[in-house]
Amino acid sequence: MSTDVLVVGAGAGGLMAAISAADCGARVILCEKGNARRSGGIWSGNDHYCCYVPEIHGPAFRANFIKENLPDLADEDLVVQFTDLSYKALQKWEEWGVNIKTHGHYEFTGHGWPGSSGKRGEPGKTDRTNIHFSDNQLCVKLEKQARKRNVRIMNRVMVTELLKDTHGRVVGAIGISTRDMTLFVFQAKCTVINKGGVEGNRLYPSPHLIGYSMAQPGTGEGAMMAYRAGADIQNAEFCYRQTSLRFGPWAGRGTWIGVARDSEDKPIAPPYLERPDAELGDPAIEDPDALDHVWEMGKGPVWMDPRAISQDDERYMRWGFESEAMVPFLRWLDQENISLRKTRFEFITMQPRTNIQVRVDTHFRTTIEGLYVISPGFLSWSAVGGMVAGESAAKATKALELEDSVEHHDTLSQSKAQYEEILGREGEQFAGWREAQWAIWQVMHCYALPPNRTESTLMAGHRHLLRLKDLAKKGLKAANPHDLYHVIEVLNLMDVAELVLLAVNERKESRGQARRQDYPFTNPMLNEFLVITQKESKPAFRWEKPRRISGNAS
Numbered sequence: 001m002s003t004d005v006l007v008v009g010a011g012a013g014g015l016m017a018a019i020s021a022a023d024c025g026a027r028v029i030l031c032e033k034g035n036a037r038r039s040g041g042i043w044s045g046n047d048h049y050c051c052y053v054p055e056i057h058g059p060a061f062r063a064n065f066i067k068e069n070l071p072d073l074a075d076e077d078l079v080v081q082f083t084d085l086s087y088k089a090l091q092k093w094e095e096w097g098v099n100i101k102t103h104g105h106y107e108f109t110g111h112g113w114p115g116s117s118g119k120r121g122e123p124g125k126t127d128r129t130n131i132h133f134s135d136n137q138l139c140v141k142l143e144k145q146a147r148k149r150n151v152r153i154m155n156r157v158m159v160t161e162l163l164k165d166t167h168g169r170v171v172g173a174i175g176i177s178t179r180d181m182t183l184f185v186f187q188a189k190c191t192v193i194n195k196g197g198v199e200g201n202r203l204y205p206s207p208h209l210i211g212y213s214m215a216q217p218g219t220g221e222g223a224m225m226a227y228r229a230g231a232d233i234q235n236a237e238f239c240y241r242q243t244s245l246r247f248g249p250w251a252g253r254g255t256w257i258g259v260a261r262d263s264e265d266k267p268i269a270p271p272y273l274e275r276p277d278a279e280l281g282d283p284a285i286e287d288p289d290a291l292d293h294v295w296e297m298g299k300g301p302v303w304m305d306p307r308a309i310s311q312d313d314e315r316y317m318r319w320g321f322e323s324e325a326m327v328p329f330l331r332w333l334d335q336e337n338i339s340l341r342k343t344r345f346e347f348i349t350m351q352p353r354t355n356i357q358v359r360v361d362t363h364f365r366t367t368i369e370g371l372y373v374i375s376p377g378f379l380s381w382s383a384v385g386g387m388v389a390g391e392s393a394a395k396a397t398k399a400l401e402l403e404d405s406v407e408h409h410d411t412l413s414q415s416k417a418q419y420e421e422i423l424g425r426e427g428e429q430f431a432g433w434r435e436a437q438w439a440i441w442q443v444m445h446c447y448a449l450p451p452n453r454t455e456s457t458l459m460a461g462h463r464h465l466l467r468l469k470d471l472a473k474k475g476l477k478a479a480n481p482h483d484l485y486h487v488i489e490v491l492n493l494m495d496v497a498e499l500v501l502l503a504v505n506e507r508k509e510s511r512g513q514a515r516r517q518d519y520p521f522t523n524p525m526l527n528e529f530l531v532i533t534q535k536e537s538k539p540a541f542r543w544e545k546p547r548r549i550s551g552n553a554s
């Protein structure tokens, strides 16, 4: 199949990329290994959109917003671009019928700090940046816009390998149906990968497996395909942890109206709220270090305590939950007759998730010609990333001819042979993908769980992982094409895990949540990205300064 722009993965980023590429006149194919109407992090709806709205926040607030969203180590140009386009992406969504002004105006509630202004019902002035909305049809609405523009959506197609021409340019990809053994060859002038990162729970085991599928879709194929094609990778050594209800969904932390308390009923961390505040939520419940500290002090568990909130606030909280994949939780509360106004709910810290990503410029271009990758991030970051990447890729195609001499037969026949071999394996001497997933969790949990990491644990983990990779190549079986796609995912995850172990070892310091026992301090001399490129089938490391708009790269 041939097209101008191939988009790999739907979700907020992929659908936005497909729509904006089509708006620029490109022919677009979008491959989604699930179903684009129920894809990625938006399928169940999200309830906060982080945004800088010039006419509400005012120009003086722009610098503040940039600072808030500029992590320790980041390319400033990307953050500035996000700041200036977050509202444009939102306006498009509103034009397409996404319900953002639920009560007739933008509501900046939740994820807030005391002293910040912008009360519910008082639009027009705020220094908060998260718009609280409710629309669990967001994904369906974006998919409809893509179809309206004749984007060819191919559901249940997993893209597995990029194709390059003799000049080293990416000129398409191959994919496999997750329903039957159909293999697809896509010839594309430009390819946009949506994110390609790794979900929480796929590298490290979740502390609360109840209610979770082992098969969360982000398993690093995007990053690993790009890496195998020669693109630069970064941030493999970094991770972040979130907090979650102990036996329930992790979503909705900014939606709770309550106070995070320890077992002595004391607020656990700043802002030390005395009582629930519907305007703010309680940012303490989002702080993994605060939750850990409570346990270290012997004052666990940690509770989110909404007791005694008003009926109005309860209604408001439930409204937010409905758009945050919390409907089953609400159903369970009702079924068991549990009142949100009379009950505390236990929260925990989750395992780390890797920040591995492909290095890109402000067009979301990678270091390989013809390849664009939307960087991972929260909802509005993905919306902006998709909008820019799709437009940049579509514009680039105008000066390009479709390559008809793509040499894909080797890649295709090698992949076909590998998949047939996996499907042909039967018997107890072979293992399924779930067993491989557990083995990855064991290696990462035992040898690479921050802060218990040293050079010797990391290298021991690496040795186990190499053995595991070898066993997996020879011994993973799949009963059907659906199982096969999960096998391909865990094989990619093993490659991701290897880069994580090696990169953590390479960065000889602790930074943020990426901690090591043998290097407990942050080294200001290492304020640089650790970039990984595949050279002769091996990872090669180098350091690169983050881009600064001012030119000051410190």
Ligand SMILES: Cc1cc2nc3c(=O)[nH]c(=O)nc-3n(C[C@H](O)[C@H](O)[C@H](O)COP(=O)(O)OP(=O)(O)OC[C@H]3O[C@@H](n4cnc5c(N)ncnc54)[C@H](O)[C@@H]3O)c2cc1C
Residues within 6 Å of the ligand: 008, 009, 010, 011, 012, 013, 014, 031, 032, 033, 034, 039, 040, 041, 042, 044, 045, 046, 047, 048, 049, 050, 157, 158, 159, 160, 194, 195, 196, 217, 218, 219, 221, 222, 251, 252, 324, 325, 375, 376, 377, 378, 379, 380, 382
């Ligand atoms: C329940 C929930 C609530 C949330 N609430 C908020 C919120 O209120 N505010 C906020 O800012 N963020 C929120 N988030 C996070 C936010 O939804 C995500 O950050 C965002 O949607 C990510 O979008 P994305 O398009 O970058 O990636 P994804 O949504 O992960 O999309 C990637 C897509 O690519 C597909 N894919 C992957 N590999 C392949 C392949 N090889 N071939 C084909 N397809 C592939 C996947 O199946 C997936 O559909 C929430 C997330 C969840 C799950």
